[in-house]
Amino acid sequence: xxxxxxxxxxxxxxxxxxxxxxxxxxxxxxxxxxxxxxxxxxxxxxxxxxxxxxxxxxxxxxxxxxxxxxxxxxxxxxxxxxxxxxxxxxxx
Numbered sequence: 001x002x003x004x005x006x007x008x009x010x011x012x013x014x015x016x017x018x019x020x021x022x023x024x025x026x027x028x029x030x031x032x033x034x035x036x037x038x039x040x041x042x043x044x045x046x047x048x049x050x051x052x053x054x055x056x057x058x059x060x061x062x063x064x065x066x067x068x069x070x071x072x073x074x075x076x077x078x079x080x081x082x083x084x085x086x087x088x089x090x091x092x
Contacts, residue, residue: 020057027053038077040086048090 009016027049035045081089 024053034073034077038081038089040081040089044086044089 028046031045031049032042035042038045076092077089080092
């Protein structure tokens with residue numbers, strides 16, 4: 001188990017770090033735009049995206065796994081925030 005984790009995390013650190021930077025740079029405008037669409041403070045979008053990214057990096061993601069906001073999420077988030085408030089958004 002430990003050797004598998006070492007192999008996955010330490011095999012190619014340069015590629016992993018560059019991939020993380022690219023994803024982070026792509027995630028910032030996406031998080032800001034979806035928080036504006038949802039009608040919440042943009043910092044809420046940045047914090048939630050950061051937390052999701054950290055949790056997925058620790059727990060372990062899968063190739064082609066979507067672990068951030070998508071266009072379909074905006075369709076659910078806007079009525080949720082409008083009808084019930086930001087607290088229900090955090091729970092969702």
